[in-house]
Amino acid sequence: MRRARRIAAGLLCLLAGACAPRLMPPGPGAPPDTPAPALQRNVFRTADGIPLFLRHWQAQGEEKAVVLALHGFNDHSGAFAGGPEVIGVGPFLADRGITVYAPDLRGFGTSPNAGLWPGVEALTRDLADLSWLIAARHPQSPLVLLGTSMGGATVLAALADPHPPPADKVVLIAPALRARSTLPPGLAIGLFLVAHSVPWYSATGEGLDIRPSDNLPMLRAMGRDPLVLKETRMDALWGLVNLMDAAFKSPPHLKGLPLLIAYGSHDDLVPEQPLRLFASRLPDPDIQTVRTYPGGWHMLLRDLNAEIPLADIATWITAGEVP
Template sequence: MPEPEDPRRTPQGVSYADLKHFVNADGQHLFCRYWEPEAPPRALVFVAHGAGEHSGPYDEIGQTLKEQSLLVFAHDHVGHGQSEGDRMNIKDFQVFVRDSLQHIDLMKGRHPDLPIFIIGHSMGGAISILTACARPSDFAGVALIAPMVRMNPESATPFKVFLAKVANHIVPSLTLGLIKSKWISRDQTQVEAYDTDELIYHGGVRVSFAMQMIGASERIERVIPAITWPFLLLHGDVDKLCDIGGSQMMFDKAPSTDKKIKVYDGAYHALHHELPETAASVLKEVTGWISERLPASPSQGS
Protein backbone atom coordinates (compact mmCIF):
# COMPACT_ATOMS: atom_id res chain seq x y z
CA MET A 1 0.00 0.00 0.00
CA PRO A 2 1.26 3.52 -0.75
CA GLU A 3 2.15 5.61 2.28
CA PRO A 4 -0.49 8.20 3.18
CA GLU A 5 0.41 11.74 2.16
CA ASP A 6 1.31 14.14 4.98
CA PRO A 7 -1.99 15.98 5.56
CA ARG A 8 -0.30 19.15 6.80
CA ARG A 9 -0.96 22.09 4.53
CA THR A 10 0.10 25.72 4.39
CA PRO A 11 -2.43 28.42 5.35
CA GLN A 12 -2.91 28.74 1.57
CA GLY A 13 -3.88 25.04 1.27
CA VAL A 14 -0.71 23.65 -0.33
CA SER A 15 0.64 20.34 0.99
CA TYR A 16 4.00 20.68 2.75
CA ALA A 17 4.96 17.43 1.03
CA ASP A 18 5.28 19.53 -2.15
CA LEU A 19 7.28 22.36 -0.57
CA LYS A 20 10.73 22.85 0.93
CA HIS A 21 10.26 23.09 4.68
CA PHE A 22 11.52 22.01 8.08
CA VAL A 23 9.63 21.17 11.26
CA ASN A 24 10.45 23.25 14.31
CA ALA A 25 10.65 22.19 17.97
CA ASP A 26 6.90 22.78 18.39
CA GLY A 27 6.07 20.48 15.46
CA GLN A 28 5.17 23.38 13.16
CA HIS A 29 6.07 23.25 9.46
CA LEU A 30 8.09 26.26 8.28
CA PHE A 31 8.29 27.03 4.56
CA CYS A 32 11.84 27.56 3.22
CA ARG A 33 13.49 29.22 0.24
CA TYR A 34 16.99 28.52 -1.10
CA TRP A 35 19.13 30.40 -3.61
CA GLU A 36 21.90 27.93 -4.47
CA PRO A 37 24.84 28.91 -6.70
CA GLU A 38 26.00 26.63 -9.50
CA ALA A 39 29.62 26.84 -8.31
CA PRO A 40 30.60 25.46 -4.88
CA PRO A 41 29.36 28.03 -2.32
CA ARG A 42 31.89 30.29 -0.60
CA ALA A 43 29.62 31.10 2.36
CA LEU A 44 26.14 30.62 3.80
CA VAL A 45 23.80 33.61 4.18
CA PHE A 46 20.64 33.38 6.29
CA VAL A 47 17.95 36.00 5.61
CA ALA A 48 15.44 36.98 8.35
CA HIS A 49 12.34 38.81 7.10
CA GLY A 50 10.28 41.40 8.96
CA ALA A 51 6.98 41.40 10.83
CA GLY A 52 3.90 40.52 8.81
CA GLU A 53 5.84 39.75 5.62
CA HIS A 54 7.57 36.62 4.28
CA SER A 55 10.76 35.47 2.57
CA GLY A 56 9.54 36.06 -1.00
CA PRO A 57 10.37 39.79 -1.19
CA TYR A 58 14.06 38.93 -0.61
CA ASP A 59 14.39 37.21 -3.99
CA GLU A 60 16.49 40.01 -5.50
CA ILE A 61 18.92 39.91 -2.56
CA GLY A 62 19.03 36.10 -2.81
CA GLN A 63 19.64 36.10 -6.57
CA THR A 64 22.34 38.79 -6.35
CA LEU A 65 24.27 36.96 -3.61
CA LYS A 66 23.83 33.64 -5.41
CA GLU A 67 25.69 35.16 -8.37
CA GLN A 68 28.57 35.83 -5.94
CA SER A 69 28.71 32.06 -5.21
CA LEU A 70 26.92 32.43 -1.87
CA LEU A 71 24.27 29.97 -0.72
CA VAL A 72 21.35 32.04 0.56
CA PHE A 73 18.51 30.55 2.60
CA ALA A 74 15.43 31.82 4.41
CA HIS A 75 12.17 30.65 5.91
CA ASP A 76 8.84 32.23 6.69
CA HIS A 77 8.75 32.73 10.46
CA VAL A 78 6.04 30.99 12.48
CA GLY A 79 2.68 32.67 11.85
CA HIS A 80 3.94 34.28 8.62
CA GLY A 81 3.64 33.59 4.90
CA GLN A 82 3.45 29.91 4.02
CA SER A 83 4.46 28.66 7.47
CA GLU A 84 2.14 27.25 10.12
CA GLY A 85 1.10 29.17 13.21
CA ASP A 86 -1.46 31.74 14.26
CA ARG A 87 -0.94 34.83 12.09
CA MET A 88 1.47 37.29 13.72
CA ASN A 89 0.94 35.81 17.15
CA ILE A 90 3.76 34.24 19.14
CA LYS A 91 4.05 32.88 22.67
CA ASP A 92 7.63 34.14 22.97
CA PHE A 93 9.89 36.15 20.63
CA GLN A 94 12.63 33.63 21.40
CA VAL A 95 10.77 31.12 19.17
CA PHE A 96 11.87 33.16 16.12
CA VAL A 97 15.48 33.00 17.33
CA ARG A 98 15.27 29.28 18.15
CA ASP A 99 13.85 28.45 14.70
CA SER A 100 16.52 30.56 12.99
CA LEU A 101 19.29 28.71 14.84
CA GLN A 102 17.67 25.39 13.86
CA HIS A 103 17.65 26.31 10.16
CA ILE A 104 21.22 27.63 10.37
CA ASP A 105 22.31 24.37 12.03
CA LEU A 106 20.63 22.33 9.27
CA MET A 107 22.60 24.23 6.61
CA LYS A 108 25.80 24.18 8.67
CA GLY A 109 25.46 20.40 8.87
CA ARG A 110 25.50 20.22 5.06
CA HIS A 111 28.32 22.77 4.67
CA PRO A 112 30.35 22.55 7.90
CA ASP A 113 33.39 24.50 6.71
CA LEU A 114 31.70 27.61 5.31
CA PRO A 115 31.47 30.98 7.09
CA ILE A 116 27.92 32.09 7.96
CA PHE A 117 26.44 35.55 7.55
CA ILE A 118 22.99 36.88 8.48
CA ILE A 119 20.92 39.56 6.76
CA GLY A 120 17.94 40.88 8.74
CA HIS A 121 15.34 43.55 8.03
CA SER A 122 13.03 45.24 10.56
CA MET A 123 11.81 42.60 13.06
CA GLY A 124 14.16 40.25 11.20
CA GLY A 125 16.95 42.58 12.29
CA ALA A 126 15.99 42.02 15.93
CA ILE A 127 15.91 38.25 15.29
CA SER A 128 19.34 38.48 13.62
CA ILE A 129 20.91 40.39 16.51
CA LEU A 130 19.59 37.97 19.14
CA THR A 131 20.52 34.95 16.98
CA ALA A 132 24.11 36.18 16.61
CA CYS A 133 24.28 37.01 20.32
CA ALA A 134 23.20 33.45 21.15
CA ARG A 135 26.34 32.12 19.42
CA PRO A 136 28.69 35.06 18.89
CA SER A 137 31.61 33.03 17.56
CA ASP A 138 29.50 31.27 14.89
CA PHE A 139 28.94 34.20 12.56
CA ALA A 140 31.27 36.01 10.17
CA GLY A 141 29.03 39.07 10.09
CA VAL A 142 25.49 40.47 10.33
CA ALA A 143 24.02 42.96 7.82
CA LEU A 144 21.03 44.86 9.21
CA ILE A 145 18.58 46.76 7.01
CA ALA A 146 16.48 49.16 9.12
CA PRO A 147 16.57 46.79 12.10
CA MET A 148 14.12 46.89 14.99
CA VAL A 149 16.52 47.84 17.75
CA ARG A 150 14.12 50.35 19.21
CA MET A 151 10.39 50.64 18.56
CA ASN A 152 9.00 53.64 16.69
CA PRO A 153 9.20 56.37 19.37
CA GLU A 154 5.66 57.56 18.57
CA SER A 155 4.16 54.13 19.29
CA ALA A 156 6.43 53.28 22.22
CA THR A 157 6.09 56.25 24.56
CA PRO A 158 6.26 55.20 28.23
CA PHE A 159 2.52 55.83 28.60
CA LYS A 160 1.62 53.76 25.52
CA VAL A 161 3.88 50.93 26.68
CA PHE A 162 2.19 51.04 30.10
CA LEU A 163 -1.26 50.87 28.45
CA ALA A 164 -0.11 47.97 26.24
CA LYS A 165 1.11 46.05 29.32
CA VAL A 166 -2.24 46.58 31.05
CA ALA A 167 -4.17 45.56 27.92
CA ASN A 168 -1.94 42.49 27.49
CA HIS A 169 -3.11 41.20 30.88
CA ILE A 170 -6.78 41.89 30.19
CA VAL A 171 -7.28 41.36 26.42
CA PRO A 172 -4.05 40.14 24.76
CA SER A 173 -5.93 39.57 21.49
CA LEU A 174 -6.92 43.24 21.27
CA THR A 175 -5.61 44.68 18.00
CA LEU A 176 -3.72 47.93 17.75
CA GLY A 177 -3.19 49.87 14.52
CA LEU A 178 -2.18 48.42 11.18
CA ILE A 179 1.31 48.57 9.69
CA LYS A 180 0.82 51.49 7.29
CA SER A 181 2.05 50.44 3.86
CA LYS A 182 2.69 54.06 2.83
CA TRP A 183 5.63 54.10 5.27
CA ILE A 184 7.27 51.04 3.66
CA SER A 185 8.79 52.90 0.72
CA ARG A 186 8.73 56.13 -1.29
CA ASP A 187 8.39 53.94 -4.41
CA GLN A 188 4.65 53.69 -5.08
CA THR A 189 5.13 50.52 -7.15
CA GLN A 190 6.66 48.81 -4.11
CA VAL A 191 3.82 50.02 -1.85
CA GLU A 192 1.26 48.59 -4.30
CA ALA A 193 3.18 45.29 -4.45
CA TYR A 194 3.11 45.16 -0.64
CA ASP A 195 -0.64 45.91 -0.56
CA THR A 196 -1.51 43.22 -3.11
CA ASP A 197 0.80 40.48 -1.78
CA GLU A 198 -1.58 37.89 -0.33
CA LEU A 199 1.21 36.27 1.70
CA ILE A 200 1.69 39.48 3.70
CA TYR A 201 -0.45 39.90 6.82
CA HIS A 202 -2.58 43.02 6.41
CA GLY A 203 -4.51 42.82 9.69
CA GLY A 204 -4.05 44.68 12.96
CA VAL A 205 -1.16 44.00 15.32
CA ARG A 206 -2.28 42.31 18.55
CA VAL A 207 -1.30 43.74 21.90
CA SER A 208 0.36 40.42 22.81
CA PHE A 209 2.55 40.58 19.69
CA ALA A 210 3.46 44.21 20.34
CA MET A 211 4.55 43.21 23.86
CA GLN A 212 6.84 40.53 22.42
CA MET A 213 8.40 43.16 20.14
CA ILE A 214 8.89 45.58 23.07
CA GLY A 215 10.46 42.75 25.10
CA ALA A 216 12.81 41.92 22.22
CA SER A 217 13.97 45.54 21.90
CA GLU A 218 14.62 45.65 25.66
CA ARG A 219 16.69 42.44 25.37
CA ILE A 220 18.70 43.92 22.51
CA GLU A 221 19.47 47.06 24.48
CA ARG A 222 20.87 44.85 27.26
CA VAL A 223 23.08 42.73 24.96
CA ILE A 224 24.51 45.53 22.78
CA PRO A 225 27.46 46.19 25.18
CA ALA A 226 28.60 42.58 24.57
CA ILE A 227 28.46 42.61 20.73
CA THR A 228 31.88 41.97 19.21
CA TRP A 229 30.89 40.34 15.87
CA PRO A 230 31.15 42.39 12.63
CA PHE A 231 28.01 44.26 11.60
CA LEU A 232 26.70 46.62 8.94
CA LEU A 233 23.81 48.99 9.73
CA LEU A 234 21.72 50.62 6.99
CA HIS A 235 18.84 52.93 7.95
CA GLY A 236 16.65 55.60 6.36
CA ASP A 237 16.32 58.83 8.31
CA VAL A 238 12.55 59.07 7.63
CA ASP A 239 11.82 55.54 8.91
CA LYS A 240 8.56 55.71 10.87
CA LEU A 241 8.42 51.97 11.66
CA CYS A 242 11.81 51.29 13.28
CA ASP A 243 13.60 54.09 15.09
CA ILE A 244 16.90 55.09 13.47
CA GLY A 245 18.04 56.09 16.98
CA GLY A 246 18.22 52.37 17.82
CA SER A 247 20.69 51.74 14.99
CA GLN A 248 22.77 54.75 16.05
CA MET A 249 22.77 53.53 19.65
CA MET A 250 23.91 50.06 18.57
CA PHE A 251 26.70 51.55 16.46
CA ASP A 252 27.85 53.82 19.29
CA LYS A 253 27.65 51.31 22.16
CA ALA A 254 28.64 47.96 20.63
CA PRO A 255 32.36 47.31 21.28
CA SER A 256 32.81 45.52 17.92
CA THR A 257 35.93 46.71 16.10
CA ASP A 258 34.40 45.89 12.70
CA LYS A 259 31.23 47.98 12.38
CA LYS A 260 29.76 50.35 9.81
CA ILE A 261 26.64 52.52 9.64
CA LYS A 262 25.18 54.21 6.56
CA VAL A 263 22.18 56.56 6.72
CA TYR A 264 20.01 57.16 3.66
CA ASP A 265 18.64 60.70 3.56
CA GLY A 266 14.88 60.87 3.06
CA ALA A 267 14.49 57.09 2.86
CA TYR A 268 11.66 55.12 4.45
CA HIS A 269 11.66 51.68 6.06
CA ALA A 270 12.19 48.94 3.42
CA LEU A 271 15.47 50.25 2.02
CA HIS A 272 15.85 47.25 -0.31
CA HIS A 273 12.47 48.20 -1.84
CA GLU A 274 13.04 51.95 -1.85
CA LEU A 275 13.42 54.26 -4.85
CA PRO A 276 15.60 52.46 -7.46
CA GLU A 277 18.77 54.43 -6.70
CA THR A 278 18.52 53.73 -2.95
CA ALA A 279 17.57 50.07 -3.43
CA ALA A 280 20.55 49.57 -5.79
CA SER A 281 22.89 51.21 -3.27
CA VAL A 282 21.61 48.95 -0.46
CA LEU A 283 22.14 45.84 -2.58
CA LYS A 284 25.66 47.01 -3.45
CA GLU A 285 26.47 47.83 0.20
CA VAL A 286 25.30 44.44 1.48
CA THR A 287 26.95 42.33 -1.23
CA GLY A 288 30.18 44.35 -1.06
CA TRP A 289 30.32 44.18 2.72
CA ILE A 290 29.87 40.40 2.76
CA SER A 291 32.32 39.88 -0.13
CA GLU A 292 35.03 41.81 1.75
CA ARG A 293 34.70 39.37 4.65
CA LEU A 294 34.85 36.15 2.66
CA PRO A 295 37.92 33.92 2.79
CA ALA A 296 39.95 34.10 -0.41
CA SER A 297 38.80 31.63 -3.05
CA PRO A 298 41.40 29.14 -4.38
CA SER A 299 41.81 31.23 -7.58
CA GLN A 300 42.41 34.39 -5.53
CA GLY A 301 44.88 32.64 -3.26
CA SER A 302 47.03 31.27 -6.07
Protein backbone atom coordinates in the same frame (compact mmCIF):
# COMPACT_ATOMS: atom_id res chain seq x y z
CA MET B 1 -17.20 36.87 54.04
CA ARG B 2 -14.10 34.69 53.62
CA ARG B 3 -15.94 32.55 51.10
CA ALA B 4 -17.01 35.62 49.13
CA ARG B 5 -13.41 36.86 49.06
CA ARG B 6 -12.18 33.47 47.83
CA ILE B 7 -14.81 33.44 45.08
CA ALA B 8 -13.91 37.00 44.07
CA ALA B 9 -10.20 36.14 44.01
CA GLY B 10 -10.91 33.09 41.87
CA LEU B 11 -12.95 35.12 39.41
CA LEU B 12 -10.18 37.71 39.15
CA CYS B 13 -7.65 34.95 38.44
CA LEU B 14 -9.90 33.54 35.73
CA LEU B 15 -10.33 37.00 34.23
CA ALA B 16 -6.59 37.64 34.30
CA GLY B 17 -5.93 34.30 32.63
CA ALA B 18 -8.54 34.91 29.96
CA CYS B 19 -6.99 38.27 29.13
CA ALA B 20 -3.34 37.24 29.21
CA PRO B 21 -1.33 37.70 26.01
CA ARG B 22 -1.64 34.59 23.86
CA LEU B 23 1.38 32.86 22.38
CA MET B 24 1.41 30.64 19.31
CA PRO B 25 1.12 27.07 20.60
CA PRO B 26 4.12 24.75 20.18
CA GLY B 27 4.15 22.15 17.47
CA PRO B 28 3.09 18.51 17.81
CA GLY B 29 6.63 17.26 18.24
CA ALA B 30 8.88 15.69 15.65
CA PRO B 31 7.61 12.65 13.72
CA PRO B 32 9.20 9.42 14.96
CA ASP B 33 11.09 8.89 11.70
CA THR B 34 12.34 12.50 11.40
CA PRO B 35 15.17 13.80 13.59
CA ALA B 36 14.35 17.28 14.85
CA PRO B 37 15.24 19.85 13.87
CA ALA B 38 15.68 18.95 10.20
CA LEU B 39 16.48 20.70 6.93
CA GLN B 40 14.38 19.29 4.10
CA ARG B 41 13.58 20.44 0.59
CA ASN B 42 11.86 23.83 0.90
CA VAL B 43 11.07 23.07 4.56
CA PHE B 44 12.76 23.69 7.88
CA ARG B 45 11.23 21.37 10.46
CA THR B 46 11.59 22.92 13.90
CA ALA B 47 12.55 21.09 17.07
CA ASP B 48 8.87 20.77 18.00
CA GLY B 49 7.83 19.55 14.57
CA ILE B 50 6.47 22.69 12.90
CA PRO B 51 7.19 22.78 9.14
CA LEU B 52 8.35 26.26 8.12
CA PHE B 53 8.51 27.09 4.42
CA LEU B 54 12.10 27.75 3.31
CA ARG B 55 13.20 29.56 0.14
CA HIS B 56 16.62 28.85 -1.33
CA TRP B 57 18.76 30.55 -3.97
CA GLN B 58 21.96 28.69 -4.81
CA ALA B 59 25.08 30.71 -5.58
CA GLN B 60 26.01 30.95 -9.25
CA GLY B 61 29.55 29.74 -9.84
CA GLU B 62 31.92 29.42 -6.90
CA GLU B 63 30.14 29.85 -3.56
CA LYS B 64 31.70 32.71 -1.59
CA ALA B 65 29.31 32.82 1.40
CA VAL B 66 25.92 31.65 2.66
CA VAL B 67 23.26 34.05 3.94
CA LEU B 68 20.37 33.17 6.23
CA ALA B 69 17.86 35.99 5.73
CA LEU B 70 15.03 36.80 8.17
CA HIS B 71 12.03 38.91 7.16
CA GLY B 72 10.27 41.65 9.11
CA PHE B 73 7.12 41.84 11.23
CA ASN B 74 3.88 40.69 9.49
CA ASP B 75 5.90 39.80 6.37
CA HIS B 76 7.22 36.49 5.01
CA SER B 77 10.15 35.04 3.09
CA GLY B 78 8.77 36.39 -0.18
CA ALA B 79 10.28 39.70 0.89
CA PHE B 80 13.58 38.40 -0.52
CA ALA B 81 12.19 36.87 -3.72
CA GLY B 82 11.73 40.01 -5.80
CA GLY B 83 9.40 40.49 -8.73
CA PRO B 84 8.39 43.05 -11.36
CA GLU B 85 8.17 45.77 -8.70
CA VAL B 86 11.44 45.16 -6.85
CA ILE B 87 14.92 43.63 -7.03
CA GLY B 88 15.06 40.25 -5.32
CA VAL B 89 17.64 40.02 -2.55
CA GLY B 90 17.97 36.25 -3.02
CA PRO B 91 18.54 36.28 -6.79
CA PHE B 92 20.76 39.40 -6.57
CA LEU B 93 23.14 37.83 -4.04
CA ALA B 94 23.06 34.41 -5.73
CA ASP B 95 24.24 36.01 -8.98
CA ARG B 96 27.26 37.28 -7.01
CA GLY B 97 28.26 33.91 -5.58
CA ILE B 98 26.27 34.07 -2.33
CA THR B 99 23.79 31.31 -1.46
CA VAL B 100 20.66 32.55 0.32
CA TYR B 101 18.16 30.77 2.57
CA ALA B 102 15.02 32.57 3.78
CA PRO B 103 12.37 30.94 6.02
CA ASP B 104 8.85 31.99 6.90
CA LEU B 105 9.38 32.71 10.58
CA ARG B 106 7.19 30.98 13.14
CA GLY B 107 3.87 32.82 13.37
CA PHE B 108 4.17 34.45 9.93
CA GLY B 109 3.68 33.63 6.26
CA THR B 110 2.58 30.06 5.65
CA SER B 111 3.37 28.84 9.17
CA PRO B 112 0.52 27.45 11.31
CA ASN B 113 -1.38 29.95 13.48
CA ALA B 114 -0.02 32.92 11.55
CA GLY B 115 -0.83 36.12 13.39
CA LEU B 116 -0.18 34.75 16.89
CA TRP B 117 3.06 35.91 18.47
CA PRO B 118 5.49 32.96 18.73
CA GLY B 119 7.54 34.28 21.65
CA VAL B 120 11.15 35.44 21.81
CA GLU B 121 12.46 32.07 22.95
CA ALA B 122 10.83 30.18 20.08
CA LEU B 123 12.08 32.66 17.45
CA THR B 124 15.66 32.60 18.69
CA ARG B 125 15.69 28.81 19.10
CA ASP B 126 14.45 28.33 15.53
CA LEU B 127 17.16 30.68 14.25
CA ALA B 128 19.91 28.87 16.13
CA ASP B 129 18.73 25.43 14.98
CA LEU B 130 18.40 26.48 11.35
CA SER B 131 21.79 28.23 11.41
CA TRP B 132 23.56 25.10 12.64
CA LEU B 133 21.86 22.99 9.97
CA ILE B 134 22.85 25.39 7.18
CA ALA B 135 26.42 25.66 8.52
CA ALA B 136 26.67 21.87 8.45
CA ARG B 137 25.41 21.78 4.85
CA HIS B 138 27.94 24.44 3.75
CA PRO B 139 31.00 23.77 5.95
CA GLN B 140 33.46 25.57 3.64
CA SER B 141 31.52 28.83 3.36
CA PRO B 142 31.19 31.65 5.91
CA LEU B 143 27.67 31.99 7.32
CA VAL B 144 26.11 35.46 7.35
CA LEU B 145 22.98 36.23 9.35
CA LEU B 146 20.89 38.94 7.65
CA GLY B 147 17.78 40.39 9.26
CA THR B 148 15.40 43.14 8.21
CA SER B 149 13.49 45.07 10.89
CA MET B 150 12.03 42.39 13.22
CA GLY B 151 14.34 39.86 11.57
CA GLY B 152 17.29 42.00 12.64
CA ALA B 153 16.00 42.11 16.22
CA THR B 154 15.64 38.32 16.13
CA VAL B 155 19.26 37.93 15.03
CA LEU B 156 20.49 40.20 17.84
CA ALA B 157 18.35 38.50 20.50
CA ALA B 158 19.58 35.07 19.35
CA LEU B 159 23.24 36.16 19.49
CA ALA B 160 22.69 37.26 23.10
CA ASP B 161 21.16 33.89 24.01
CA PRO B 162 23.17 31.35 26.03
CA HIS B 163 23.00 29.06 22.97
CA PRO B 164 23.62 31.46 20.07
CA PRO B 165 23.61 30.58 16.37
CA PRO B 166 26.91 30.29 14.53
CA ALA B 167 27.73 33.44 12.55
CA ASP B 168 30.79 34.73 10.74
CA LYS B 169 29.17 38.06 9.88
CA VAL B 170 25.92 39.89 10.56
CA VAL B 171 23.97 42.31 8.34
CA LEU B 172 21.05 44.25 9.85
CA ILE B 173 18.65 46.26 7.69
CA ALA B 174 16.77 48.88 9.75
CA PRO B 175 16.82 46.60 12.82
CA ALA B 176 13.80 46.92 15.13
CA LEU B 177 15.34 48.54 18.23
CA ARG B 178 12.39 50.38 19.79
CA ALA B 179 13.09 49.02 23.26
CA ARG B 180 10.86 50.12 26.14
CA SER B 181 13.55 52.53 27.32
CA THR B 182 13.30 54.39 23.98
CA LEU B 183 9.50 54.62 23.80
CA PRO B 184 7.61 57.83 24.69
CA PRO B 185 6.58 58.06 28.36
CA GLY B 186 3.43 56.11 29.08
CA LEU B 187 3.38 54.21 25.78
CA ALA B 188 4.93 51.05 27.22
CA ILE B 189 2.48 51.14 30.14
CA GLY B 190 -0.45 51.68 27.80
CA LEU B 191 0.64 48.79 25.58
CA PHE B 192 0.93 46.55 28.64
CA LEU B 193 -2.59 47.42 29.76
CA VAL B 194 -4.08 46.86 26.31
CA ALA B 195 -2.17 43.60 25.72
CA HIS B 196 -3.34 42.27 29.10
CA SER B 197 -6.95 43.43 28.87
CA VAL B 198 -7.95 43.04 25.22
CA PRO B 199 -5.02 41.03 23.75
CA TRP B 200 -7.21 39.82 20.88
CA TYR B 201 -7.96 43.36 19.68
CA SER B 202 -6.41 43.95 16.25
CA ALA B 203 -5.19 47.15 14.64
CA THR B 204 -4.46 47.81 10.98
CA GLY B 205 -2.27 50.91 11.18
CA GLU B 206 -4.56 52.80 8.81
CA GLY B 207 -4.51 56.52 9.41
CA LEU B 208 -0.92 56.55 10.68
CA ASP B 209 1.37 58.90 8.79
CA ILE B 210 3.96 56.22 7.99
CA ARG B 211 5.61 55.62 4.64
CA PRO B 212 7.75 52.47 4.66
CA SER B 213 9.16 52.86 1.14
CA ASP B 214 9.20 55.07 -1.94
CA ASN B 215 8.40 52.03 -4.10
CA LEU B 216 4.64 52.43 -4.43
CA PRO B 217 4.09 49.50 -6.87
CA MET B 218 5.84 47.23 -4.37
CA LEU B 219 3.67 48.50 -1.50
CA ARG B 220 0.51 47.91 -3.57
CA ALA B 221 1.69 44.36 -4.33
CA MET B 222 2.20 43.77 -0.60
CA GLY B 223 -1.36 44.97 -0.03
CA ARG B 224 -2.60 42.26 -2.41
CA ASP B 225 -0.36 39.54 -0.96
CA PRO B 226 -2.52 37.23 1.21
CA LEU B 227 0.55 36.10 3.19
CA VAL B 228 1.30 39.62 4.41
CA LEU B 229 -0.63 40.15 7.65
CA LYS B 230 -2.85 43.23 7.47
CA GLU B 231 -4.00 43.24 11.11
CA THR B 232 -1.93 42.97 14.27
CA ARG B 233 -3.07 41.67 17.64
CA MET B 234 -2.20 43.80 20.64
CA ASP B 235 -0.41 40.91 22.33
CA ALA B 236 1.71 40.47 19.19
CA LEU B 237 2.82 44.11 19.48
CA TRP B 238 3.59 43.48 23.14
CA GLY B 239 5.68 40.47 22.14
CA LEU B 240 7.51 42.49 19.50
CA VAL B 241 8.53 45.01 22.17
CA ASN B 242 9.85 42.13 24.29
CA LEU B 243 11.96 41.04 21.32
CA MET B 244 13.25 44.58 20.76
CA ASP B 245 14.18 44.80 24.45
CA ALA B 246 16.32 41.68 24.10
CA ALA B 247 17.91 42.99 20.88
CA PHE B 248 18.70 46.39 22.40
CA LYS B 249 20.65 44.71 25.22
CA SER B 250 22.76 42.56 22.89
CA PRO B 251 25.93 44.68 22.20
CA PRO B 252 28.08 43.05 24.93
CA HIS B 253 27.53 39.70 23.17
CA LEU B 254 28.69 40.97 19.75
CA LYS B 255 32.40 41.33 20.55
CA GLY B 256 34.63 40.21 17.69
CA LEU B 257 31.74 39.76 15.25
CA PRO B 258 31.86 41.77 11.98
CA LEU B 259 28.58 43.65 11.70
CA LEU B 260 27.05 46.01 9.14
CA ILE B 261 23.88 48.01 9.81
CA ALA B 262 22.17 49.63 6.81
CA TYR B 263 19.68 52.40 7.56
CA GLY B 264 17.63 54.77 5.41
CA SER B 265 17.57 58.43 6.39
CA HIS B 266 13.78 58.58 5.78
CA ASP B 267 12.96 55.59 8.00
CA ASP B 268 9.57 56.30 9.63
CA LEU B 269 9.40 53.09 11.67
CA VAL B 270 12.82 52.86 13.34
CA PRO B 271 13.81 56.30 14.67
CA GLU B 272 17.43 57.34 14.46
CA GLN B 273 17.94 57.91 18.18
CA PRO B 274 17.52 54.27 19.33
CA LEU B 275 19.86 53.20 16.55
CA ARG B 276 22.45 55.77 17.64
CA LEU B 277 22.23 54.59 21.25
CA PHE B 278 22.64 50.98 20.14
CA ALA B 279 25.58 51.79 17.85
CA SER B 280 27.34 53.75 20.60
CA ARG B 281 27.51 50.55 22.67
CA LEU B 282 28.94 48.29 19.95
CA PRO B 283 32.13 46.77 21.36
CA ASP B 284 34.26 46.69 18.16
CA PRO B 285 33.72 49.83 16.05
CA ASP B 286 36.63 48.85 13.79
CA ILE B 287 34.60 45.95 12.39
CA GLN B 288 31.08 47.07 13.33
CA THR B 289 29.62 49.97 11.38
CA VAL B 290 26.39 51.78 10.49
CA ARG B 291 25.89 52.87 6.90
CA THR B 292 23.17 55.49 6.38
CA TYR B 293 21.61 55.88 2.93
CA PRO B 294 20.25 59.37 2.14
CA GLY B 295 16.81 59.02 0.62
CA GLY B 296 16.42 55.45 1.89
CA TRP B 297 13.30 54.23 3.70
CA HIS B 298 12.51 51.46 6.16
CA MET B 299 12.20 48.83 3.43
CA LEU B 300 15.64 49.78 2.21
CA LEU B 301 16.20 46.64 0.13
CA ARG B 302 12.88 47.11 -1.66
CA ASP B 303 13.15 50.85 -2.33
CA LEU B 304 13.48 52.23 -5.84
CA ASN B 305 17.24 52.58 -5.28
CA ALA B 306 17.63 49.21 -3.56
CA GLU B 307 20.46 48.16 -5.88
CA ILE B 308 22.83 50.61 -4.13
CA PRO B 309 22.65 49.12 -0.61
CA LEU B 310 22.36 45.62 -2.07
CA ALA B 311 25.62 46.05 -3.97
CA ASP B 312 27.30 47.42 -0.84
CA ILE B 313 26.09 44.44 1.20
CA ALA B 314 27.33 41.94 -1.39
CA THR B 315 30.75 43.64 -1.44
CA TRP B 316 30.94 43.71 2.36
CA ILE B 317 30.02 40.02 2.62
CA THR B 318 32.59 38.87 0.05
CA ALA B 319 35.38 41.45 0.46
CA GLY B 320 34.85 42.82 3.97
CA GLU B 321 34.45 46.44 2.96
CA VAL B 322 31.73 48.90 1.97
CA PRO B 323 32.51 51.00 -1.14
